[in-house]
Amino acid sequence: MAMTTADLQALLHARYGAAAPTPQTAADNPVIHALLQHRSVRSYTPAPVSDDVLQLMLAAAQSASTSSNLQCWSVVAVRDAERKQRLSALAGDQRHIKECPLYLVWLVDLARLETTGERFGLRREALDYLEMLMVGVIDATLAAQNAAVAAEAQGLGIVYIGGMRDRPEAVAAELGLPPRTAAVFGMCVGYPDHARPTSIKPRLPGTAVLHHERYDTSAHLGPVDDYLQIANAFYQAQQMKTNGNWAEHSLHRVRGPEAMRGRERLASALQALGFPSR
Numbered sequence: 001m002a003m004t005t006a007d008l009q010a011l012l013h014a015r016y017g018a019a020a021p022t023p024q025t026a027a028d029n030p031v032i033h034a035l036l037q038h039r040s041v042r043s044y045t046p047a048p049v050s051d052d053v054l055q056l057m058l059a060a061a062q063s064a065s066t067s068s069n070l071q072c073w074s075v076v077a078v079r080d081a082e083r084k085q086r087l088s089a090l091a092g093d094q095r096h097i098k099e100c101p102l103y104l105v106w107l108v109d110l111a112r113l114e115t116t117g118e119r120f121g122l123r124r125e126a127l128d129y130l131e132m133l134m135v136g137v138i139d140a141t142l143a144a145q146n147a148a149v150a151a152e153a154q155g156l157g158i159v160y161i162g163g164m165r166d167r168p169e170a171v172a173a174e175l176g177l178p179p180r181t182a183a184v185f186g187m188c189v190g191y192p193d194h195a196r197p198t199s200i201k202p203r204l205p206g207t208a209v210l211h212h213e214r215y216d217t218s219a220h221l222g223p224v225d226d227y228l229q230i231a232n233a234f235y236q237a238q239q240m241k242t243n244g245n246w247a248e249h250s251l252h253r254v255r256g257p258e259a260m261r262g263r264e265r266l267a268s269a270l271q272a273l274g275f276p277s278r
Contacts (some may be wrong), residue, residue: 092166
């Protein structure tokens with residue numbers, strides 16, 4: 001079925017509410033429609049995710065941009081129920097990790113370059129610098145997002161799991177990670193349970209995040225005020241438990257190290273996992 005301008009506008013309204021733009025082009029572009037329909041899915045049917053589906057997700061992931069073609073990322077696919085149970089416990093007992101048929105742990109991976117340099121007698125001192133850790137994190141993130149789009153294009157739903165950074169050493173031990181690798185985040189993958197549907201979550205108006213030529217420190221003020229009302233309406237419709245409005249809820253999340261659920265020690269954990277980060 002062809003996508004119409006009305007279809008596109010409905011998706012934009014779901015994403016932005018009254019602040020939705022009204023573009024006059026790309027109404028029938030299926031890629032744009034697929035991207036705009038993204039939502040986090042935390043409830044799944046028991047149907048397994050086949051290796052064929054996983055391979056297409058992997059191919060999409062490896063088609064993402066990667067800095068200097070270094071490809072400083074890897075991913076661990078977890079289907080074993082007991083291992084998912086243990087990984088869930090390390091991420092605050094999130095039930096969807098246990099329930100999803102496929103759990104992917106996306107890694108920054110400098111170990112492959114370390115091993116390659118050792119094998120061929122090549123220098124690799126730059127692996128000790130923060131820049132290379134950032135390269136690996138960025139590479140893993142770009143790859144994972146491509147995989148997420150490929151999953152959704154095949155009828156699957158996903159949700160990212162930042163809780164893999166709560167106890168990174170324990171996650172590394174569970175997955176048998178070598179030095180110079182660490183989990184960036186997890187991703188639950190499965191076929192959505194339509195008995196427990198989810199909705200598109202509104203985002204900040206585009207005017208809050210788009211700057212022209214130079215950063216405008218006041219550009220977000222009005223859009224944030226408008227967004228508080230849009231987000232509150234969504235929270236109420238979804239019966240979500242939040243710490244007040246979007247501003248209060250977001251600032252509660254960053255109020256101090258006590259809110260970071262173990263991630264306040266991430267720098268020392270990464271050092272222990274082989275990332276000196278000079």
